[in-house]
Amino acid sequence: MPALMCMSLSILPISACTDKHRLVIPNMLTLSGQVHIPDHELEFSGIRAQGAGGQNVNKVSSAVHLRFDIPNSSLPEVYKQRLLALSDHRINKQGVIVIKAQTYRSQEKNRTEALERLRKLIMDAMVTRKKRMATKPTRTARRKRMDSKTQRGQLKRLRGRVR
Numbered sequence: 001m002p003a004l005m006c007m008s009l010s011i012l013p014i015s016a017c018t019d020k021h022r023l024v025i026p027n028m029l030t031l032s033g034q035v036h037i038p039d040h041e042l043e044f045s046g047i048r049a050q051g052a053g054g055q056n057v058n059k060v061s062s063a064v065h066l067r068f069d070i071p072n073s074s075l076p077e078v079y080k081q082r083l084l085a086l087s088d089h090r091i092n093k094q095g096v097i098v099i100k101a102q103t104y105r106s107q108e109k110n111r112t113e114a115l116e117r118l119r120k121l122i123m124d125a126m127v128t129r130k131k132r133m134a135t136k137p138t139r140t141a142r143r144k145r146m147d148s149k150t151q152r153g154q155l156k157r158l159r160g161r162v163r
Contacts, residue, residue: 044067066098099114099117
């Protein structure tokens with residue numbers, strides 16, 4: 001049997017494998033060292049892809065819908081709150097993320113892409129933005145602004161009717 005490649009996104013068979021002293025848990029989407037999404041919380045369904053593609057596109061269900069229920073998941077509460085607070089069109093009112101992947105002609109590649117997009121969405125929600133500190137313009141900046149306004153006003157006054 002050939003050796004299995006260990007990837008954090010791949011859905012592996014029942015046996016686990018190690019990747020440089022790190023245990024990769026099979027059938028899980030790994031977000032960080034401690035946070036994983038089990039495969040049974042992800043719902044995949046094959047659908048027909050949109051767009052041009054000839055006769056093949058009308059017969060084969062190569063596109064994938066990935067559904068992930070945020071409130072009923074095993075994610076930590078912080079992750080759930082941040083995800084539900086997002087205003088993303090892929091999250092419906094019930095808190096279910098629906099991702100449609102149809103880039104590739106292979107259903108397996110579309111499935112991998114959908115998993116990667118879900119992972120990216122969750123990781124982006126967990127990024128804390130640096131809080132902006134309000135600043136005031138300097139005295140020189142205020143003086144330059146007022147000087148430019150004065151110059152502009154004089155230029156407009158010169159454009160007027162000559163008496």
